[in-house]
Amino acid sequence: MKKRALIFGITGQDGSYLAEFLLKKNYIVHGVKRRSSSPNTERIDHIFDSINKKNKNLFVYYGDVTDSSNIIRIINQTKPHEIYNLAAQSHVKVSFELPDYTANTTALGPLRILECIRSLNLEKKIKYYQASSSEMFGNTKEKPQNEKTKFDPRSVYGISKVFAHHITTNYRDAYGIFACSGILFNHESPRRGPNFVTKKIISGLLRIKNDKQKYLTLGNLYAKRDWGHAKDYAYAMWKMLQGKKPNDYVISTGNQITVKQFVSLSAKRIGIKLKWKNKGLKEIGIDQRNNNTIIKISKAYFRKTEVDDLLGNYSKAKKELKWKPKFTLNKLIDDMVANN
Ligand code: NAP
Ligand code: GDD
Numbered sequence: 659m660k661k662r663a664l665i666f667g668i669t670g671q672d673g674s675y676l677a678e679f680l681l682k683k684n685y686i687v688h689g690v691k692r693r694s695s696s697p698n699t700e701r702i703d704h705i706f707d708s709i710n711k712k713n714k715n716l717f718v719y720y721g722d723v724t725d726s727s728n729i730i731r732i733i734n735q736t737k738p739h740e741i742y743n744l745a746a747q748s749h750v751k752v753s754f755e756l757p758d759y760t761a762n763t764t765a766l767g768p769l770r771i772l773e774c775i776r777s778l779n780l781e782k783k784i785k786y787y788q789a790s791s792s793e794m795f796g797n798t799k800e801k802p803q804n805e806k807t808k809f810d811p812r813s814v815y816g817i818s819k820v821f822a823h824h825i826t827t828n829y830r831d832a833y834g835i836f837a838c839s840g841i842l843f844n845h846e847s848p849r850r851g852p853n854f855v856t857k858k859i860i861s862g863l864l865r866i867k868n869d870k871q872k873y874l875t876l877g878n879l880y881a882k883r884d885w886g887h888a889k890d891y892a893y894a895m896w897k898m899l900q901g902k903k904p905n906d907y908v909i910s911t912g913n914q915i916t917v918k919q920f921v922s923l924s925a926k927r928i929g930i931k932l933k934w935k936n937k938g939l940k941e942i943g944i945d946q947r948n949n950n951t952i953i954k955i956s957k958a959y960f961r962k963t964e965v966d967d968l969l970g971n972y973s974k975a976k977k978e979l980k981w982k983p984k985f986t987l988n989k990l991i992d993d994m995v996a997n998n
Contacts (some may be wrong), residue, residue, distance in 0.1 A: 662850035664688045664736050666771065667744030668725055671849045672789070672887045675892040676742060681705065681715055683896075688736040701849050707912045723767030726946075727775045733784075733804060740899050741775070743768050743789045746819075749853065750793060751961050753815035765825075772801035772829040772837070779913035781833045782955070785899045788826040790839040791819045792884070792910070795948050801854075802971040805841065805906050812963040823906075824868040830904055840891075843910035843970040846990060847888040848997035854887065860994045863928050866945070866952050873952045877959025879918035879941065882967045887993070897979040908927035910970020911983045927991050 663680050667673040668689025680687050685936040689706075699706065699718070706716050717736070722747045733741070746764040747753060753760040768788055773964060775784050795803045798811040811817045823839050830837040852859040855876070862874035885898070886909070894909045916925070921943065925932040931946035934954070943953025975981040985993070 660684060660686050660793050661740065661840045662688065662736060663742065664687045664690070664732065664737045664738035664765070665742045665744060666721070667742075667746065667789075668718065669701055670744055671701065671847055671851065671888050672845075672892055672895075673742075673744045674849055675847070676744070676889050676895060677702060677716065678705060679892050679896060681713060687717070688732070690732060691717045691718050692722055710897065713971060723757055723770060726764050726770045729770055730778065733778060733780070737779045738784060739773060740785045740787070742895060743771055744789045746789065748814070749851070750813045750815045750965075751959075753813050753818070754962055757814040759823075760814045761818045766817060766820040766943040768822040769825050772825065772835065775835060776829065776833050781835045785904070786829075786833070786835055786837040787825070787895050788821045788837065788897055789895075790826075790906070791816070791833050792841060792908075792970060793842040793965060794820045794823060794841065795968065796965050797810045802912065802966060802969040804908055805973040805974055812965050813961065816965070822905055832916045832933075834877045836899070836904045838901070839906040840895055840898055841906060842891050842894075842966060843884040843886060843908070845886045845888045846994065849888065849995050850994070851945040855917055856920060856994065859928070860924050860928075860972075860991070861998055863921075863925055863930060863952075864995065864998055865929055867930060867988075872911070872950070873954050875918065875954045875956045875959065876921070877956065878961070878964055879921070879955070880916050880966070881918075881964060882914045882916050882969065882972050884910045884912070884914045884968050885920070885987060885990065887990045888987055890983045891924045894975060894979065894981050898979050901979060902931070905978070907975040907979065908972050909975055909981070910972045911987070912939045912957070912970060912972060913987065914967075914969040923987070924991050924995070927988065928995055970993050
């Protein structure tokens with residue numbers, strides 16, 4: 659019998675890679691997409707087509723994690739062996755503008771799914787994956803961060819993810835659900851949303867190189883992140899649900915650089931020689947080919963409270979799941995450049 663997986667957030671970056679991966683593993687994949695006024699299935703259109711049935715093992719349903727009624731219906735209808743909850747309002751800065759909606763989706767969404775599993779008496783039948791985040795570590799002084807590092811979140815998004823993380827542990831302990839949280843550090847890909855910094859930098863630099871844009875405006879250049887590739891991280895999600903016991907795992911690369919270093923490295927790989935000048939809001943990046951200012955800074959992109967320093971220790975995943983990242987940072991950037 660084929661395994662069945664249900665993915666909340668299948669239209670997102672990670673959901674699309676996970677769906678591809680599970681289909682290759684011969685799963686029947688069910689996915690939940692939100693209703694939107696214009697198409698939001700761009701990332702899965704190559705594998706899904708409701709009319710011509712490009713893939714007979716992939717099914718997509720309208721749903722929303724802010725509404726329990728559809729969650730019950732879809733779980734009942736699809737009878738999944740594994741649920742991956744990747745649905746979230748996932749942008750940290752936007753969470754300051756949409757606090758109520760972010761908490762409703764990112765914190766209460768997982769509670770609704772877990773509560774459906776419990777109320778349908780499916781505790782022993784469904785394995786559950788929760789998309790936890792390194793953003794939960796926030797302002798911690800511990801470095802690198804591991805599964806035991808104390809959370810100190812700095813945004814509505816981070817705080818919502820801490821709630822979701824704890825509620826997942828609680829449903830595992832209280833009701834015996836095989837529930838795992840992957841504490842994933844930043845991961846990127848050609849499918850990354852355009853308003854996350856890596857995608858914004860690479861798309862912007864490519865447009866500048868091709869004379870389609872004059873400059874790129876960024877915020878805090880000095881935050882440090884541990885950036886990996888979404889393909890490697892989707893594989894880790896699946897690995898967690900194949901373990902003997904449910905557990906939580908940090909997934910990261912173990913390397914970090916600043917946003918500024920990411921700009922310089924990307925520019926170099928794209929063939930732009932960049933020189934930095936000035937400090938603070940006056941800091942600029944100059945294209946040495948023509949002396950044009952191609953990087954500017956604006957207050958508009960700074961966060962009210964920032965997370966300065968994220969670096970993950972993935973030894974537990976390496977030991978117990980035999981997981982390690984395949985993509986180096988250079989390979990990640992090259993993939994994003996080649997498939998922008
Ligand atoms: P993403 O590209 O923003 O995808 C989020 C997905 O959630 C999209 O499919 C989105 O639908 C869906 N969604 C949003 N609100 C929803 C709602 N109310 N009901 C149902 N679906 C909803 O994010 P991602 O980068 O793939 O990340 C996947 C998950 O991992 C998220 O939970 C994120 O917070 C978490 N995470 C991400 C990273 C990272 O670096 N990428 C790191 C740690 C944790 P639309 O396509 O219609 O918007
Ligand atoms: N988005 C954005 N846009 N960020 C900028 C910009 C800009 O113009 N300029 C500087 N930054 C800085 C942010 O202040 C932050 O410190 C860093 O770049 C990374 O920002 P994002 O790419 O937006 O990612 P994030 O780290 O806030 O959140 C991502 O990673 C989390 C895991 O730690 C998201 O994918 C979250 O969903 C995820 O949980």
